[in-house]
Every structure is written in C-alpha cells, then in structure tokens.
Amino acid sequence: MTDTLLVGIDGSEGGARAADFAAQRAKESQARLVVAYVIEWSPYSFNTPQENEVRHKRREEEISRAESDVVGPVLESLKNQGVEATGVVRHGHAADVLSHLAKEEKVNQVFIGRRGLTKMQALLFGSTAGTLVQISPVPVTVIP
Amino acid sequence: MKKLLAAFLTALLWAPASWAQDSTEMAISLDEQINQAISPVTDVIAGVIFYSVPVNDEIAIPVIVVWLVVAALFATIYFNFISVRAFGHAVELVKGDYSDPKDAGEVSHFQALATALSGTVGLGNIAGVAIAVSIGGPGATFWMILAGFLGMSLKFAECTLGVKYRNEYADGSVSGGPMYYLSKGLAEKGMGGLGKVLAVFFAICCIAGSLGGGNMFQANQSFQQFVNVTGGADSFMADKGWLFGLIVAALVGVVIIGGIQSIAKVTEKVVPFMAVIYCSAALIIIVMNIDQVPSAIGAIIGGAFNPEGVAGGAIGALIQGFRRAAFSNEAGIGSASIAHSAVRTKEPITEGLVALHEPFIDTVVICTMTALVIVITGTYTAGGGMSGVELTSLAFESAFSWFPYILAVAVILFAFSTMLSWSYYGAKCWTYLFGESRSMDLLFKLIFCIFVVIGASMNLGPVIDFSDSAIFAMSIANIIGLYILFPVVKQELTSYWSRLKSGEIKKYAASESGA
Numbered sequence: 001m002t003d004t005l006l007v008g009i010d011g012s013e014g015g016a017r018a019a020d021f022a023a024q025r026a027k028e029s030q031a032r033l034v035v036a037y038v039i040e041w042s043p044y045s046f047n048t049p050q051e052n053e054v055r056h057k058r059r060e061e062e063i064s065r066a067e068s069d070v071v072g073p074v075l076e077s078l079k080n081q082g083v084e085a086t087g088v089v090r091h092g093h094a095a096d097v098l099s100h101l102a103k104e105e106k107v108n109q110v111f112i113g114r115r116g117l118t119k120m121q122a123l124l125f126g127s128t129a130g131t132l133v134q135i136s137p138v139p140v141t142v143i144p
Numbered sequence: 145m146k147k148l149l150a151a152f153l154t155a156l157l158w159a160p161a162s163w164a165q166d167s168t169e170m171a172i173s174l175d176e177q178i179n180q181a182i183s184p185v186t187d188v189i190a191g192v193i194f195y196s197v198p199v200n201d202e203i204a205i206p207v208i209v210v211w212l213v214v215a216a217l218f219a220t221i222y223f224n225f226i227s228v229r230a231f232g233h234a235v236e237l238v239k240g241d242y243s244d245p246k247d248a249g250e251v252s253h254f255q256a257l258a259t260a261l262s263g264t265v266g267l268g269n270i271a272g273v274a275i276a277v278s279i280g281g282p283g284a285t286f287w288m289i290l291a292g293f294l295g296m297s298l299k300f301a302e303c304t305l306g307v308k309y310r311n312e313y314a315d316g317s318v319s320g321g322p323m324y325y326l327s328k329g330l331a332e333k334g335m336g337g338l339g340k341v342l343a344v345f346f347a348i349c350c351i352a353g354s355l356g357g358g359n360m361f362q363a364n365q366s367f368q369q370f371v372n373v374t375g376g377a378d379s380f381m382a383d384k385g386w387l388f389g390l391i392v393a394a395l396v397g398v399v400i401i402g403g404i405q406s407i408a409k410v411t412e413k414v415v416p417f418m419a420v421i422y423c424s425a426a427l428i429i430i431v432m433n434i435d436q437v438p439s440a441i442g443a444i445i446g447g448a449f450n451p452e453g454v455a456g457g458a459i460g461a462l463i464q465g466f467r468r469a470a471f472s473n474e475a476g477i478g479s480a481s482i483a484h485s486a487v488r489t490k491e492p493i494t495e496g497l498v499a500l501h502e503p504f505i506d507t508v509v510i511c512t513m514t515a516l517v518i519v520i521t522g523t524y525t526a527g528g529g530m531s532g533v534e535l536t537s538l539a540f541e542s543a544f545s546w547f548p549y550i551l552a553v554a555v556i557l558f559a560f561s562t563m564l565s566w567s568y569y570g571a572k573c574w575t576y577l578f579g580e581s582r583s584m585d586l587l588f589k590l591i592f593c594i595f596v597v598i599g600a601s602m603n604l605g606p607v608i609d610f611s612d613s614a615i616f617a618m619s620i621a622n623i624i625g626l627y628i629l630f631p632v633v634k635q636e637l638t639s640y641w642s643r644l645k646s647g648e649i650k651k652y653a654a655s656e657s658g659a
Contacts, residue, residue: 006370010153031535035285039249041248041249041558043240043243043248043252043254043255044252044254044255046255046258046262046411046412046413046415046416047251047255047258047259048259048405048408048409048564048565048568049259049482049483049486049565049568049569050257050405050408050568051405051409052251052255052256052483052486052487053317053318053319053486054316054317055249055486056251056316056317056318056488057250057315057316057317059249059250060316062249063249072566085642090249091248091249092245092248094353097248100245116634117486
C-alpha cells in the first residue's frame with residue numbers, strides 16, 4: 001500500500017517551502033500527496049443578518065478562489081514533477097482541520113510550514129504548527 | 145401594492161406638515177414639537193391594538209396580551225413541554241455536536257442564534273423591565289419569567305417554520321420569516337388566500353414594528369441614558385433629542401445605506417461583551433446583597449399574587465409582566481424567525497430547538513437579573529415616578545456610582561445593534577411587499593433613519609405605546625398562522641425525535657467537527 005502524505009499550505013512562502021519539501025518526500029517514497037488549504041472560520045463568531053443571508057454564496061466563492069489561486073498552482077507544479085496529488089479546501093481552524101484530515105485520509109505524515117512567531121506573537125495569535133504538533137494523530141514535520 | 149405604498153407615504157408626509165403648523169409657536173423646543181405632532185397618531189394606534197376588556201372598575205385586560213399568552217400556553221402544552229425536554233439537546237445543537245463537518249463555513253446554529261439574540265437583547269431587557277417593575281411592582285417579574293418560559297415553545301414553532309418555508313434563491317442566498325411561512329405554509333393547507341392576506345398584514349405590522357420597537361424605543365432610551373450621564377436636566381443635550389437622533393441616524397445610515405459593514409461587524413463583536421459586563425455587574429450586586437435575595441424573591445412571588453399598591457392588583461402585575469416579556473423576547477411576534485432562517489441545516493426542527501434558548505437567555509436570565517437588581521436595591525419604590533432606563537441606571541448606581549457611564553455605553557451599543565437587526569427585518573418585509581429593488585430598499589432605509597430622529601425627540605410614553613402596539617400587532621397575523629401550522633411543526637418534531645432516539649441522527653465525533 002502506498003503511503004499518503006499531507007501538506008498544509010496557506011499561500012505564504014512558508015507554505016510553499018512545506019509543499020516543496022513534501023513533494024521531495026513523496027517522490028522518494030512514491031507516496032500520494034494531499035494538499036490542504038484551510039480557510040480560517042469559526043462556527044462561534046458573531047455575524048450580522050446581512051452576512052448570514054449571503055453566507056452560502058460567500059463560502060462557495062471563498063472555496064473556488066482558494067482552489068484556483070492557491071491550491072491549483074501547487075497541484076499543477078506537483079503534476080509536472082510527476083507527483084500524484086489531490087487538493088482539499090476546508091473551512092475551520094487550521095490545526096483542527098489538518099488533524100482531522102490526517103485521520104480521514106489515513107495519512108502517514110503531515111508537513112507544515114511555520115511563520116516564525118516570537119513567543120509573544122504565538123501567545124497572542126496562536127501558532128498553527130505548535131497546536132498541530134500537540135493534537136495530530138500522526139508525526140508532524142515542521143519546515144522552517 | 146402601489147396603493148399601500150401611497151398610503152404609507154401620505155402618512156409620512158402628514159407628520160412633517162403638522163410640525164410646520166406647530167413651528168409658529170417658537171416658544172416650544174423642537175423635541176416638544178415632534179412629540180406633539182406624533183403622539184396623537186400613536187395614541188390612536190395604541191388604542192386600537194390595546195383594546196381592553198374591563199374586568200372591574202380598576203383594571204381592564206388588553207385582548208392582545210391574552211392572545212399572546214394563550215398561544216404560548218397552548219404551544220407549551222401542544223408540544224408537550226418541548227422547552228424542558230429538548231433543552232439539553234438544544235445545547236448540543238448550538239455546540240455543533242450534530243453539525244456535518246462538510247458544512248463548515250456555512251451559517252452555524254450558534255451564529256443564527258447569536259444574530260437573532262442581538263436583535264432581541266436590547267433595551268427591552270434593561271429599560272422594559274424597569275417599566276414593568278415600576279408599574280406592576282416586583283410581582284411583575286414573576287409573570288415575566290413565566291411568560292419567557294411559555295414563550296420558548298412559541299419561538300420554537302415559528303423558527304422551525306421560518307427555516308422550513310424559506311426561499312432559497314439560485315445564488316444560494318436565503319430569505320425566510322413569517323411572511324413566507326404564512327403564504328407558502330397556508331397555501332399547502334389549501335388556504336392560500338388567507339395566507340397571502342396574513343403575510344401582507346404581517347409585513348405591514350413588521351415594518352411598523354421595526355420603526356417602533358426596533359428603532360424609536362431604542363433611540364429614545366439610549367438618548368435618555370446619554371442625558372442621564374451627561375448631567376441630567378443640565379446636560380447640554382437635555383433638550384436636543386433631535387440632535388442626538390440625527391447623530392445616531394447618521395451612524396445607522398452609514399451602515400445600512402452606505403453599506404459600511406465594518407461598523408456593523410465591530411458592533412456585533414462588542415455587544416456580546418457588553419452583555420457579559422452587564423450580567424456580571426448584575427450578578428455582583430445580587431451576590432453583594434445575598435442576604436436580601438430571599439426577601440426579594442418573596443416580594444416577587446408575593447407581589448405576583450397579592451401585590452400592594454399596584455393598580456389592578458395581581459392582574460395588573462400580570463399584564464405588565466407579560467407585556468414586557470413579549471416585548472423583550474419577541475416570542476409569537478415572528479421577528480426572530482427572519483434571522484433564524486439563515487442557518488444551514490437539513491432539519492428545520494433543529495433551528496427551532498436552538499431558538500428555544502432565545503427567550504430563555506433573554507427573559508428568564510437577563511430580564512430576571514435586571515429585575516432582581518431593581519427589587520434588591522429598592523429603587524423602584526424610591527424612584528419617585530422614574531421609569532425606563534433611568535430607573536435601571538439608578539438601581540445599578542446605588543451599588544456602583546460609576547456604573548451609569550458603562551450602562552450608557554452598553555445601552556447605546558445594544559440600541560445600535562438592535563436597530564441594525566430590525567432595519568434588516570423591516571427591509572425584508574418592505575421588499576416582500578414592494579418587490580426586491582434597490583430603490584425600494586433605499587427608500588425604506590431612509591424612512592428608518594428619519595424614525596431614529598423622531599424616536600429620540602419624543603417622550604417615553606407615546607414612544608412605548610406605539611412601539612408596543614406595532615410589535616404586538618405583528619402577533620395577530622403570525623399567531624393565526626401558527627395555530628394553522630402547529631400540526632406541521634408537530635409532524636417534523638415527531639419524525640426528528642424518533643430518528644434521534646433510534647440513533648439514525650447521530651453526533652459527529654467531537655474531533656470531527658472541524659472547528
């Protein structure tokens with residue numbers, strides 16, 4: 001059975017480095033690669049009725065934009081490198097969604113970039129990589 | 145429809161015309177002129193809606209209050225105390241335990257509830273309770289809590305129907321509320337004609353309600369509190385309600401006409417914190433006076449059945465309690481159904497169950513806290529004819545001298561968010577009547593802004609009369625429809641409940657909720 005690797009990207013350089021790193025590993029081990037992009041969203045936010053009314057439409061727009069602008073180009077370049085890859089776009093909290101995807105796709109290893117936050121920044125804004133390391137069901141590789 | 149619009153505009157134009165007549169008397173302030181021009185109209189409307197049947201020499205029972213109470217009681221019994229037996233399940237629904245992770249990014253149960261609550265929790269909870277206690281005595285609190293509890297079942301039914309009969313458009317946006325379930329639901333029952341009439345009547349009343357309770361009352365009481373904290377009668381603003389109204393109207397206009405959603409977003413995020421601050425302060429006062437709580441509860445229960453010095457005795461207290469509860473939690477009024485309809489769910493009943501929490505949080509929790517603070521601090525007897533937000537402010541001030549300032553900020557923010565929600569409800573009904581066009585939408589929003597100024601300028605008396613009448617009038621059409629559609633809700637409930645019990649409807653594992 002071939003291995004499955006999961007990489008989380010966010011459109012940043014760190015995410016791109018993680019995708020490159022994961023692509024190398026996938027090539028070496030003939031593994032399948034899942035490229036995930038998480039749109040930050042919480043079911044517990046406070047919205048105006050106007051926002052709620054058009055929420056469904058906005059969600060579709062957000063997903064199609066993420067697919068075409070962020071995930072699409074990465075998948076394209078992976079295909080050129082000969083790596084078998086699929087893309088996923090989900091709403092939610094990045095670390096939670098990646099950990100959930102790892103289970104759902106029976107992933108062997110997760111790759112993620114980091115933002116290089118200071119202690120203070122991580123305390124204030126939360127670190128996706130830091131949280132994922134704590135909750136992931138499989139080994140996590142954090143790419144600097 | 146054109147005729148309707150013409151009638152409405154004539155009414156609107158009539159008001160300024162009569163100001164012009166008054167303006168010859170330069171001696172009186174602009175606020176008084178506005179008051180004098182509008183209050184005869186509101187008096188007539190209030191007289192019709194609050195048509196009362198005299199019981200004895202002292203007291204008359206308003207038919208509309210009985211109408212609401214009977215419906216709430218009927219719903220509670222008909223759905224077999226759904227408010228009690230589904231309370232826990234509703235908490236799980238709000239938490240998202242039953243939400244499909246694939247729907248992440250759609251409107252969640254929590255968001256729909258929070259949005260509806262921001263329209264409901266407002267000055268009704270702060271000022272309305274003070275009105276109830278100052279007129280009906282502490283006993284009014286008991287009836288208010290009871291009305292809140294009964295209202296839960298009514299809210300459950302109307303929000304289920306709101307989702308079930310909403311319109312979903314090709315672009316994925318949704319529109320729901322009583323006007324849709326009245327017209328579509330009754331048509332299913334072969335009463336299409338009646339449904340249409342009720343839907344139109346509801347929409348007209350909802351427009352008035354959005355201008356009254358959702359606007360004038362909010363503007364009026366936030367101005368009152370603003371004057372309170374800036375020096376009372378000596379305040380530079382004391383006689384300038386119209387100016388305060390203009391400023392608020394400009395802010396409201398910027399959001400609803402200018403489409404500056406960022407202001408609305410900030411408000412939506414700050415208001416929950418204000419609610420927490422308000423409730424915490426109330427709790428602290430209650431805990432500080434914990435030794436007086438038993439006697440306060442005694443006064444509330446004793447006053448409910450055998451009040452002293454309340455006009456009309458127990459019935460007088462009951463009417464005040466029920467009236468202010470309905471005004472605050474809007475159960476049976478139909479308004480919240482418009483906000484709840486935006487949720488993403490396959491089962492309309494789930495949103496109904498979530499909506500159970502709305503009267504609970506609004507009335508059983510928040511209103512009760514306000515009432516306890518007023519009763520414990522005893523300000524309702526020492527208030528010297530004070531009512532509304534002034535009385536609540538005085539009660540909090542007796543514990544924390546600086547609290548009126550916080551309250552002023554909270555009141556203005558609550559008022560603002562309630563106005564934004566109600567402008568949405570009103571606009572939905574307006575476009576339902578006159579068609580979805582940008583110019584119609586704009587026209588309503590302009591009228592809405594004008595009413596902010598009118599509301600801030602007038603005295604509390606006529607404002608509350610008009611606000612009450614408009615809000616209660618919404619319940620006439622809504623509740624007729626609810627009686628006809630209750631069996632539909634029951635069918636949905638029975639089917640959902642049996643699937644839930646059999647395990648067909650399962651929780652998604654906590655880790656899979658995706659958030």
